[in-house]
Amino acid sequence: MPVESIEAQEAETLQGSPVERREDPELLTGEATFTDDMEPQGTVHMSVLRSQYGHARIESIDTSAAEELDEVLAVYTAEDVAESGSPGMVKPIWLLPDLKRPPYPMLAQDKVRYQGQPVAIAVAETRYRAKDAVDAIDVRYDRLEAVTGAREATDEDAPTIHEEAPNNVAAEWDVGDEAATDEAFQDADRTVSVDLVNQRLLPTAMEPRVTLANYRPNANELVVHMGTQCPHLHRRFMADMLDFPEQKMRVIAPEVGGGFGSKDSAHPDETLTAWCSMQLERPVKWQATRTEAYASTGHGRGQETTAEIAVDEDGSIQALRVETYGDLGGYLSTWGPLMPAHGYALMLPGQYDVENVYCEVTEVFTNATPTEPYRGAGRPEASYVIERLATLAARELDMDPTEFRRKNFVPRDDFPHETATGLLYDSGDYEKTLDRALDMADYETLREKQAALREEGRYLGIGISCYNESCGYGPSEIIGQIGGQLGLYENGVVRFHPSGTVTVYCGTSGHGQGHETTYAQIVADELGVDYDDVEVIEGDTDEVPMGMGTYGSRSVSVGGSAIVEASKEVVEKAGDIAAHHLEVSEEDLEFEDGEFQIAGAPERSMSIQEVAQEAYLAHDLPEGTSPGLEATNFYDPENLVFPFGTHIVVVEVDPNTGEIDIDRYIAVDDCGNQINPKIVEGQVHGAIAQGLGQGLYEGVEYDENGTLLTGSMQDYTVPKASHLPEYETDHTVTPSPHNPLGAKGIGEAGTIAAPPAVVNAVTDALQPLGIDHIDMPLTDETVWRAIQDATAQTGGAD
Ligand code: MCN
Numbered sequence: 001m002p003v004e005s006i007e008a009q010e011a012e013t014l015q016g017s018p019v020e021r022r023e024d025p026e027l028l029t030g031e032a033t034f035t036d037d038m039e040p041q042g043t044v045h046m047s048v049l050r051s052q053y054g055h056a057r058i059e060s061i062d063t064s065a066a067e068e069l070d071e072v073l074a075v076y077t078a079e080d081v082a083e084s085g086s087p088g089m090v091k092p093i094w095l096l097p098d099l100k101r102p103p104y105p106m107l108a109q110d111k112v113r114y115q116g117q118p119v120a121i122a123v124a125e126t127r128y129r130a131k132d133a134v135d136a137i138d139v140r141y142d143r144l145e146a147v148t149g150a151r152e153a154t155d156e157d158a159p160t161i162h163e164e165a166p167n168n169v170a171a172e173w174d175v176g177d178e179a180a181t182d183e184a185f186q187d188a189d190r191t192v193s194v195d196l197v198n199q200r201l202l203p204t205a206m207e208p209r210v211t212l213a214n215y216r217p218n219a220n221e222l223v224v225h226m227g228t229q230c231p232h233l234h235r236r237f238m239a240d241m242l243d244f245p246e247q248k249m250r251v252i253a254p255e256v257g258g259g260f261g262s263k264d265s266a267h268p269d270e271t272l273t274a275w276c277s278m279q280l281e282r283p284v285k286w287q288a289t290r291t292e293a294y295a296s297t298g299h300g301r302g303q304e305t306t307a308e309i310a311v312d313e314d315g316s317i318q319a320l321r322v323e324t325y326g327d328l329g330g331y332l333s334t335w336g337p338l339m340p341a342h343g344y345a346l347m348l349p350g351q352y353d354v355e356n357v358y359c360e361v362t363e364v365f366t367n368a369t370p371t372e373p374y375r376g377a378g379r380p381e382a383s384y385v386i387e388r389l390a391t392l393a394a395r396e397l398d399m400d401p402t403e404f405r406r407k408n409f410v411p412r413d414d415f416p417h418e419t420a421t422g423l424l425y426d427s428g429d430y431e432k433t434l435d436r437a438l439d440m441a442d443y444e445t446l447r448e449k450q451a452a453l454r455e456e457g458r459y460l461g462i463g464i465s466c467y468n469e470s471c472g473y474g475p476s477e478i479i480g481q482i483g484g485q486l487g488l489y490e491n492g493v494v495r496f497h498p499s500g501t502v503t504v505y506c507g508t509s510g511h512g513q514g515h516e517t518t519y520a521q522i523v524a525d526e527l528g529v530d531y532d533d534v535e536v537i538e539g540d541t542d543e544v545p546m547g548m549g550t551y552g553s554r555s556v557s558v559g560g561s562a563i564v565e566a567s568k569e570v571v572e573k574a575g576d577i578a579a580h581h582l583e584v585s586e587e588d589l590e591f592e593d594g595e596f597q598i599a600g601a602p603e604r605s606m607s608i609q610e611v612a613q614e615a616y617l618a619h620d621l622p623e624g625t626s627p628g629l630e631a632t633n634f635y636d637p638e639n640l641v642f643p644f645g646t647h648i649v650v651v652e653v654d655p656n657t658g659e660i661d662i663d664r665y666i667a668v669d670d671c672g673n674q675i676n677p678k679i680v681e682g683q684v685h686g687a688i689a690q691g692l693g694q695g696l697y698e699g700v701e702y703d704e705n706g707t708l709l710t711g712s713m714q715d716y717t718v719p720k721a722s723h724l725p726e727y728e729t730d731h732t733v734t735p736s737p738h739n740p741l742g743a744k745g746i747g748e749a750g751t752i753a754a755p756p757a758v759v760n761a762v763t764d765a766l767q768p769l770g771i772d773h774i775d776m777p778l779t780d781e782t783v784w785r786a787i788q789d790a791t792a793q794t795g796g797a798d
Contacts, residue, residue: 014521018678021514032255035210035225046276046286047130049120049137051112054367054706056141066136071125078107086242090266094338095483096171102162104331106268113330114369116295118268123276146367146706150327151304153366161365170363173341175421181358184319188310192392197775198381200700201300203374204718207257208293213274214283222249227256229264230549235541237266253539256511261373262297264551265334294711300374302327303381309389315399315407319356326363329370343378346421350386351430351466352408357420367706376751379469387465387756401464425642426736437646437668459653461765465757468644471745472557476636491546492562494570495630498616500609501533507547508559509539514679526567528594553745561739562635569631574611580622641736641744645669647753649761658784662725670732671746683746691754693719699777
């Protein structure tokens with residue numbers, strides 16, 4: 001039963017209880033304030049003129065007609081940015097060795113390299129007038145040949161996108177032991193290979209990107225409200241792009257309508273809004289339309305892969321060899337180089353104990369929107385590769401896919417487990433989630449049913465996906481060693497007020513994940529205070545001392561740990577003060593449920609709220625103790641965390657139409673200790689929806705000129721509730737030994753597990769037709785065509 005407050009709490013601790021999200025009433029009643037709800041007096045509006053071409057040279061830009069329109073305050077091009085002295089460059093925060101780093105200016109200078117790239121901006125009294133103004137700008141382009149496929153872009157005769165990057169290659173990077181892997185392939189009994197595509201996806205947060213910037217010239221202060229997942233990082237990005245003093249800039253995330261990764265990168269538009277405010281000394285607002293968002297917000301995924309697995313007759317995996325082309329788009333985005341390299345390749349072994357792994361990655365510029373992290377950010381791509389290979393290898397060996405997996409799992413007594421790609425899996429019990437999922441599915445019976453239906457010419461398929469993922473980024477030192485230009489710690493502040501209530505500040509920045517509820521649960525338990533007495537603040541660079549933000553499912557394991565550690569420091573100081581007042585030594589005090597008691601004399605006690613009062617009165621503190629009761633902690637995790645699980649999908653495919661009917665979706669996930677099981681379940685639901693979106697419906701399409709064909713919701717299918725099955729969920733608990741909460745992330749799991757689960761299910765259904773692989777999204781048409789091709793070869797679908 002969900003509970004609203006500690007009084008109604010049935011469990012002994014709040015941590016682990018399905019407390020109802022305190023965020024929801026405001027959101028559901030429309031009381032919540034989003035950036036677009038704000039319009040300070042004097043606000044003017046920015047509109048962006050974007051390139052309509054994928055690749056073209058800019059010959060001239062004539063802004064005169066736009067400037068003459070009523071209510072237009074200014075029209076700007078790259079020249080104006082240069083004259084202002086602002087560097088105005090979007091820079092990557094993840095570097096690979098020898099990475100080619102062509103400049104990415106906020107406004108295109110001589111060339112445009114993707115459709116949607118900002119070319120000029122106009123500011124007017126109203127949003128619509130600003131749009132009229134950009135429509136009146138006359139840009140002459142010399143169109144160039146374009147290329148949008150990553151592998152294709154490396155062809156000798158492909159057009160050159162940046163002079164600095166011959167063959168459009170930004171970086172070549174590899175991991176693993178090539179020689180040992182080649183040898184293992186030679187020695188293995190059998191090998192199986194597959195060519196597969198992790199198609200580009202459009203992040204569809206309900207609220208597109210939005211910014212309201214207010215420059216106050218007399219104070220030389222810049223206040224920016226924006227939809228962001230990481231206000232402190234955005235402050236740093238903008239301060240750098242504008243050459244503005246960071247301490248004079250405040251970035252605030254009001255309510256944010258989802259992000260899914262699309263709001264953790266620097267884009268030109270947000271900084272341009274701030275720049276306009278500085279030029280005009282007026283508050284300036286910009287909000288992307290859905291079409292603008294689709295063209296200009298970083299796309300997700302975008303990988304083309306050839307993957308091979310070497311196995312012995314007994315089903316043991318001997319080696320993995322993978323070659324991947326990662327599509328960076330027209331420029332290096334903030335995190336762009338991370339995803340095809342460390343974000344992806346390190347996770348290729350998945351749940352399996354594989355001694356020999358080699359992966360070669362080529363990161364490529366294309367005439368498409370830059371790619372950025374999108375829910376999963378590399379891990380869905382890796383899991384798709386290994387889970388497709390596992391299914392295909394089992395098929396090759398005529399083994400049940402669950403037995404093949406079981407045989408190769410990292411054994412439960414082999415954790416922490418070092419992978420051939422250099423990761424240290426913290427903890428795991430992969431058989432446990434598999435067994436639970438098989439039980440829930442009644443797997444044996446399902447296989448019998450499948451056999452019976454096949455007799456009737458019906459195509460039932462069972463797809464297994466045993467995933468794991470790396471999340472909870474840092475540790476900072478390792479992040480630095482592998483290319484990150486930032487630390488990935490988190491900051492937490494726990495502050496008692498004299499009245500005994502508590503405010504918690506955290507450097508993460510929730511945008512739908514329920515942190516206000518979750519962090520209050522954690523701190524109320526740690527301090528022994530009422531849940532309702534704990535307020536949580538995130539998303540404001542002036543209130544929260546420092547923060548790295550919310551992405552990579554890191555908030556609970558890293559941010560949550562920071563506030564646990566800060567709470568412990570508070571309790572320690574409170575213990576000193578309590579001991580002083582109770583006239584005993586600290587060792588004689590016990591702290592339980594918010595009370596400091598003398599061991600053996602429980603009648604002599606002091607509540608932590610009474611201590612807080614004393615701490616702020618400061619009339620009688622132990623010698624050397626400063627007044628006040630608060631602590632600040634910078635928590636740098638000692639390792640990543642590795643959640644895992646098994647998802648099973650049961651489908652029936654209609655061979656005449658290619659239509660897929662999802663009969664069942666079973667998800668058993670393990671994110672270690674759960675703080676709020678209700679929210680965990682919600683996260684699993686949402687992420688599976690997005691994973692099924694990738695598996696069945698979504699996919700970015702460009703034409704040969706680099707024109708985005710899926711640039712609106714009419715052309716790009718985001719699944720609706722009616723597209724999705726009922727989920728049957730459960731979980732196991734395998735705590736992480738590497739953080740004080742024993743918690744792992746859960747925010748992305750479903751996006752990682754679902755695509756291979758559903759593709760494995762559909763290809764399992766179509767096994768009688770000899771169909772081994774179909775590229776995502778498995779639309780009715782794609783599946784129908786695969787069936788047509790197969791039946792043309794074999795001579796009949798039934
Ligand atoms: N949780 C828990 N116990 C755990 C782990 C998590 O109770 N062991 C719960 C907590 O309530 C926490 C939530 O699950 O608030 C998510 O925690 P975590 O897995 O740490 O992930 P983050 O809070 O860092 O969220 C980031 C993650 C990512 S990377 C994407 S993308 C994503 C996602 O979360 N985008 C989202 N979930 C989203 N949900 C919404 N509504 N909107 C988005 O944009």
